[in-house]
Amino acid sequence: MAFPLSKNPIPQRIVHGTTIEILRTIFPSIIPMFIAIPSFALLYSMDEVVVDPAITIKAIGHQWYRSAPLHEGD
Template sequence: MILRSLECRFLTIALCDAAEPWQLGSQDAATPMMQGIIDLHHDIFFFLILILVFVSRMLVRALWHFNEQTNPIPQRIVHGTTIEIIRTIFPSVIPLFIAIPSFALLYSMDGVLVDPAITIKAIGHQWYRS
């Protein structure tokens, strides 16, 4: 009896996801296109976190090495060839990693509907006075 009641309740729940009040982030994807958009968002956010961690580390390192109270004699940095190479190469490589999935998603959105179920024509007038 109880099992049958639970079965009826859980099998009749519609599996449609809707936005909730004060929801953070997007709702679950209903189409493969939206899933691609969400995946692209996650990929870009990953690179954002990498950049944030790298810049924060460099800032803390610079504040530590050139602080007069904690380090009265600052370290001598004569050549920064490695950091210059990293600061030049990474900003040019990161957009390439972002562009590849972005172009794939853009070209997948280019498909034209062959026979739409409904078409809507909307006409509007800006600053229209009659």
């Protein structure tokens, strides 16, 4: 790009803002990490292993509908 020197004697600071571009990339990337780390910790702490479930449901997905046959008793 060509800039007239009489209007703006230092055009490279506007066109080549490497520092601001790096900051605009890094800071928005850090924010989701601060949200994700506690979320994963909470997710894995809530994961419980049930040894003997009270009920088992078999879910079957078809193309246009779903069905869930329920088998009662032992």
